[in-house]
Amino acid sequence: MRRLKNATAIVTGASRGIGPFICESLGSRGVNLALVARSEAELRSQARRLQRHGIVAAPVPADLATASGVDVAVAGAARALGSVDILVNNAGLECLGSFHEIQPAALRAILRLNMEGTMQLTRLVLPSMLARGRGHIVTIASAAGAFGVPYQAVYASTKAALVTFMSSIRSEYRGTGVSASAVLPTLVVGAGMYERERLLAPAGERISWALTCRPREVARAVVRAIEQDRAEVTVNRFPLRPVLGLLALFPGAGGWLLRQMGVTDSFSRAADRRRCADTADTPRT
Ligand SMILES: NC(=O)c1ccc[n+]([C@@H]2O[C@H](COP(=O)([O-])OP(=O)(O)OC[C@H]3O[C@@H](n4cnc5c(N)ncnc54)[C@H](OP(=O)(O)O)[C@@H]3O)[C@@H](O)[C@H]2O)c1
Numbered sequence: 655m656r657r658l659k660n661a662t663a664i665v666t667g668a669s670r671g672i673g674p675f676i677c678e679s680l681g682s683r684g685v686n687l688a689l690v691a692r693s694e695a696e697l698r699s700q701a702r703r704l705q706r707h708g709i710v711a712a713p714v715p716a717d718l719a720t721a722s723g724v725d726v727a728v729a730g731a732a733r734a735l736g737s738v739d740i741l742v743n744n745a746g747l748e749c750l751g752s753f754h755e756i757q758p759a760a761l762r763a764i765l766r767l768n769m770e771g772t773m774q775l776t777r778l779v780l781p782s783m784l785a786r787g788r789g790h791i792v793t794i795a796s797a798a799g800a801f802g803v804p805y806q807a808v809y810a811s812t813k814a815a816l817v818t819f820m821s822s823i824r825s826e827y828r829g830t831g832v833s834a835s836a837v838l839p840t841l842v843v844g845a846g847m848y849e850r851e852r853l854l855a856p857a858g859e860r861i862s863w864a865l866t867c868r869p870r871e872v873a874r875a876v877v878r879a880i881e882q883d884r885a886e887v888t889v890n891r892f893p894l895r896p897v898l899g900l901l902a903l904f905p906g907a908g909g910w911l912l913r914q915m916g917v918t919d920s921f922s923r924a925a926d927r928r929r930c931a932d933t934a935d936t937p938r939t
Contacts, residue, residue, distance in 0.1 A: 659684035667745030671846035681709030688731035718771035768812035787831035835879035
């Protein structure tokens with residue numbers, strides 16, 4: 655979709671983290687926005703911030719981990735914007751810890767939001783895009799899916815699946831005017847889920863900056879994916895494609911690389927911190 659001016663978009667996960675940066679980037683191109691997440695107050699404040707810059711932005715509170723929430727999001731966006739040209743599936747949950755210790759409820763929650771919520775929302779916006787012969791779906795996946803990040807097995811698996819999901823949708827609807835892209839950031843420094851974890855780490859415990867990027871770069875990647883109709887856009891300090899190519903040839907190399915970069919140790923310590931926090935929260939009898 656080359657012309658973004660006056661296009662309309664749903665951006666999920668718009669209340670905090672990377673989402674507000676994506677809204678800013680699309681809004682500055684003239685895209686009218688429906689901001690979706692659960693926290694109504696934060697969505698309202700994000701919408702006001704965007705409106706001060708002349709951007710059309712409507713808060714649409716909805717829980718995308720439920721079927722009714724997905725319906726609410728689509729109906730609210732249609733009320734606010736009319737038709738929807740762009741869907742940015744950005745809302746996501748992570749789940750850090752040793753896989754065998756993850757509670758079933760946490761496992762289900764991450765699958766519901768990352769996989770089912772994303773697929774259901776995409777399914778609901780497609781018919782009107784197809785009828786108008788115009789639309790683009792962007793899903794924020796993660797480089798974690800390609801590397802097989804330890805202590806993030808569930809999260810990384812959902813992200814790998816989302817890359818395949820976007821690739822299938824892109825092939826299936828080719829020639830209809832509707833396209834799809836996956837954006838694969840590495841660890842985002844400055845906002846979002848990794849930044850929160852980074853702030854909890856003791857000073858000196860830092861992973862290699864070679865596998866990091868900034869929220870604004872992710873937001874720019876979303877715009878590039880739509881304007882240039884790219885199948886996948888990776889976001890990292892250094893070009894990541896050659897590394898991903900090598901990982902495809904030598905799948906075992908991902909684990910080695912993550913150990914060299916300090917990611918494995920850092921995530922292992924983060925998993926320990928969470929386990930300690932969980933234990934402290936557990937009432938003692
Ligand atoms: N940060 C990173 O290092 C990084 C790296 C690679 C990929 N990513 C991906 O980038 C995306 C954004 O990540 P982030 O770091 O910005 O995460 P974040 O700071 O945790 O924000 C997550 C967003 O999703 C929303 N959300 C959570 N559960 C929801 C639900 N059930 N229904 C609707 N909205 C929900 C949250 O809002 P409410 O709580 O208000 O609902 C929030 O707006 C995710 O898909 C993540 O996997 C992040």
